[in-house]
Amino acid sequence: LISLYDIVCPLHGFHKWMSFLSFFQSTLVNRPALGILPPENFPDKLTESLLSMSPSGMTRVQTMACGSCSNENAFKAMFIWYRNKERGHNTPSEEDLSSCMVNQAPGCPDLSILSFMGAFHGRTMGCLATTHSKAIHKLDVPSFDWPIAPFPRLQYPLEEFSRENAQEEARCLEEVEDLIVKWRQKGKPVAGIVIEPIQAEGGDNHASPDFFKSLRNIARKHGCAFHVDEVQTGGGATGKMWAHEHWGMDDPADIVSFSKKLLTGGYYHRDELQADKPYRIFNTWMGDPSKNLILAEVLNVIRRENLLEEVTRSGKALLNGLYDLQAQYPGMLSRARGQGTFCAIDICDDATRNSILLKARDKGVLLGGCGDRSIRFRPSLVFKEYHVHIFLNIFNEVLAQHK
Amino acid sequence: LISLYDIVCPLHGFHKWMSFLSFFQSTLVNRPALGILPPENFPDKLTESLLSMSPSGMTRVQTMACGSCSNENAFKAMFIWYRNKERGHNTPSEEDLSSCMVNQAPGCPDLSILSFMGAFHGRTMGCLATTHSKAIHKLDVPSFDWPIAPFPRLQYPLEEFSRENAQEEARCLEEVEDLIVKWRQKGKPVAGIVIEPIQAEGGDNHASPDFFKSLRNIARKHGCAFHVDEVQTGGGATGKMWAHEHWGMDDPADIVSFSKKLLTGGYYHRDELQADKPYRIFNTWMGDPSKNLILAEVLNVIRRENLLEEVTRSGKALLNGLYDLQAQYPGMLSRARGQGTFCAIDICDDATRNSILLKARDKGVLLGGCGDRSIRFRPSLVFKEYHVHIFLNIFNEVLAQHK
Incomplete structure (x- = not known):
């Protein structure tokens, strides 16, 4: 029995195994409402798992049940941050509070998220408005009028076409700035830019570290949050835990979302992207502690076996x-x-x-x-x-x- | 060890326990991409758990990772169903396919979901457009211009105010029909109506079986799908497995969504609400088989202990x-x-x-x-x-x- 268990879980010694199993049982059969009643050891388990691999510049993580929920809530965090920035303070007006109840501005503002042609960020309705990889994902579902920039279409091998590729990337960056200005004029300001380090579903489209650095700067210049979606690239397959590490930046993003290989969904964020009040970023489960536990063991194996x-x-x-x-x-x-x-x-x-x-x-x-x-x-x-x-x-x- | 395990899992006998544990381990450490690679025993586990408690008129279930994803995908199923009904066939036009890629009609049509004041259906952006219980849920998040009907404000105890309550319910039903007509005229037809059997987050607001029967008929009359959200009411707390069973209808809904007490999210649906092609209702995890396994045991206990x-x-x-x-x-x-x-x-x-x-x-x-x-x-x-x-x-x- 122990050896059977060892296959899946690299814990040795009967006592360790017993305590692991007993914790595991409790975690499994008591699916907690994490937002209000997290298990006592939850912070430790987060420290052992997700917080041990935080992207540069980020010390906070919010777990979620899946990739789409991670991106939806990351978008919400960017909208909340952006509106508080516009207000200059965190106190909504009476009009904000009453209009939002019936889906109207200014409470539900006409803000947008800029995404890229070929992107995939999930299939719930907010995410889907930033997904542009295949028609079958989007057909028949109402959407938002949000700006969509071209993603660089590079020639491979990258090192053989650096001049052509730099030109193509410059063209796309120019278009991004044009769209930000245009949508601001339309009254639908861009609160955030969302991008994958490698467009996966859209055809494994790469871009250079310089492209991402410039995009990060454009976001900063125009006051947009910068959200790097690592749902498909995160977790080690690119040779680094996060694909954005290949860009070599100290401050790569405001938000990094993840799921898939990490076994739980969620997002890291910089301090200022923390919602200003409880229950703004919230749901019943907010992830699943049993997945953090498994992730901690997976990370042990990744480290031990290089x-x-x-x-x-x-x-x-x-x-x-x-x-x-x-x-x-x-x-x-x-x-x-x-x-x-x-x-x-x-x-x-x-x-x-x-x-x-x-x-x-x-x-x-x-x-x-x-x-x-x-x-x-x-x-x-x-x-x-x-x-x-x-x-x-x-x-x-x-x-x-x-x- | 066995007795420790018995606390959480009512399986008796060492062999049964061994096989349960060994399956459980595999289910836990191999989080499957259910949509493309479900475990071999997945249909059996669904039959033992969710399909053993299907609402009347529904033989199909789609699991999801959480309540919001369940409702988002239920909405998508209703939009897809509605558009195919409008087309008269399942083949999208070239214009549908190209316009949807850039979030525009007719591919991303201006369809709506009718919801009720005081409702709570989740916090992702599609769900949030039908949630109207507290401002803190909605503030600063862009939304859709969808119709919102009044939910009956009844007097309690219900049996002492039946005349007044019937009047109040008639007023709300009339408003529902007016909104359906008005939104059709606005070019944003109502594809579906979503409602909780008891508005929970919004203040535990009840309505009579007659109200729900009439609403079901209004939906049918106007060609809207009828979605009963049992995320909070489902799972036994009302004395029946589903709160809508109290209405005594053979055909209570087109879609019934669930989560929370069911340990997994998901929705049941009538056959015609099945998406016409693969990958239209889809994501990586589509739920989590380990939760179905736990649910099967929970159902055993519910039945054995009445x-x-x-x-x-x-x-x-x-x-x-x-x-x-x-x-x-x-x-x-x-x-x-x-x-x-x-x-x-x-x-x-x-x-x-x-x-x-x-x-x-x-x-x-x-x-x-x-x-x-x-x-x-x-x-x-x-x-x-x-x-x-x-x-x-x-x-x-x-x-x-x-x-």
């Missing part, structure tokens, strides 16, 4: 293997790209892409599509260099069938 | 006790009301209410506020008649301090 270094190593091998295959199948493959094992490659057309996905699955390899005709690679963190070679052999066999 | 009968019995004792206290403290208490143990009482003013809440807490009784000056009682399902008497004694002591 999994981020492994990811960097196996990511390099994977990307080099993709470059080789791309040279071998120039009519079928293009635009190999990636950071860590967070890699992708384009296929000549959608039909071939889908056939490759199915054939790979039949050989035991689960791949995903993204964008119009990309394949995304999302191995788990224990994917090592020898797994890369096993995978590349299988992938080569599948590609040979499509020659 | 907890719904217990709730009905202790609810009667609680309400009678509140009537007695109301007679004893006529200046302080009024409007005692309830169904099962889902009871509430009004306090003369907000300050006294809050003082009572704090004093009760100091005596070990956790009560909640709702509405402007109500106290809501939300004991767990194992709250028995003798607990009622313990509670009433403590409550009486606290009230005596405020005389």
Whole structure:
């Protein structure tokens, strides 16, 4: 029994195991209303898990039950922050309080969030207004008139096209500033900018650290909050715990949201993005402590087994293997790209892409599509260099069938 | 160890326990992407848990991670259903597909959800546009221009004011029809009506079965979906598994959403509310199988220990006790009301209410506020008649301090 448990939980010794199990049972069967009645050990568990990996400049975290709720509440935090900034104080007027009850301004103000074409930030109605990757996500659902900027469409390998790519990024940044001005004139000021470090669902689209630094500065210049959505990129797959660490900034964002690999949803934020009153950012569960507990153990394994270094190593091998295959199948493959094992490659057309996905699955390899005709690679963190070679052999066999 | 586990899980016998524990471990540490890779036993677990308590007329359930996500996705299901009904078929036009990518009609249509003043349906941006209970929930968050009808303001005890209450309900129903017509004329047709069987957060406001039957008919007459939000009322506290069972209808709703006591979020729906294509109602987690497993055990206990009968019995004792206290403290208490143990009482003013809440807490009784000056009682399902008497004694002591 203990050895069975050891498979999933790297705790050794019977007493430790007993106490872990007994805490776990209590955590599991008493799903707490975290906002009002958190378990006594909840702050410790947050310190062991999420707060041990806080992004630079952020010491606060708010857990949530899923990725969409994380982004919805991050948006709300930005709206609240922005309105208090406009007011110059935290006290709403009587008109604010009465108009908001019937969905009208000024209580429910015409503020907006600027997002990017190709972005994916979730599927609840606030998030969905910033999602622009596939029509099937958005069709038939009412939305907000919020500004949408172009995301840079770079050429790969990035280092071979630095001049062209810098031009493309400058074009997109200019458009961002134009949109901020235009929407302010329309009476729908941009309270926040939301962006993924790598657009995932939209086709694994990368941008340079310089692009993100400039965007951060534009946000600051225009008084918008800067929200980095790491729901898909966070948790180690890029070779760092957070993809934004590759930008090398001390102050990368005002808000960083997460979910998926972190097992719980939530967002980190700078102090000034803390809501000014209780119950403004709130719901019944606000996450699930059992997931923080599992995350703490996952982090132990990541650290003990140096999994981020492994990811960097196996990511390099994977990307080099993709470059080789791309040279071998120039009519079928293009635009190999990636950071860590967070890699992708384009296929000549959608039909071939889908056939490759199915054939790979039949050989035991689960791949995903993204964008119009990309394949995304999302191995788990224990994917090592020898797994890369096993995978590349299988992938080569599948590609040979499509020659 | 086994006896420790028995406290939380009513499974007997070592082998059963071993297999339960081993499944549980796997469920816990492998949080699945339910929409694409559900565990093999997932359908069985749904049958044992949620599908064993489906509301009348509904054989389908969609799990979600929390109450807000449940309502957001229920709204989306109603919008998708409504638009397909408008089209007369399921095939979107090229204009639908391209306009939705930039948040514009016709792809993102100007549809609305009709809600009620005093309602609470969650805090993400779609849900929040139907929530009208407290300003602090809505302040500073952009919203939709959706119709808001008055919820009946009844006099209690209901049976003593049936004539006045029927008049008040007729007034509200008339307003609902007016709003549906008005919003259709505004070009923002009402795709669905959402309502709680008892408005909880808004002050424990009740309405009669006749009111809900008429509302269901109005929805049908105008081609709107009818969504009953049982996030707070579902799970047994009213003496039935679903509060809408008190209406005695075979076809109470098109959608019933739940969360809280059910441990997982989600919604039941009639067959025609099923989205027409995969990935329209979708997210990474779509709930959490470990919660369904716990729910199955909770349901076993509810059935074995006849907890719904217990709730009905202790609810009667609680309400009678509140009537007695109301007679004893006529200046302080009024409007005692309830169904099962889902009871509430009004306090003369907000300050006294809050003082009572704090004093009760100091005596070990956790009560909640709702509405402007109500106290809501939300004991767990194992709250028995003798607990009622313990509670009433403590409550009486606290009230005596405020005389």
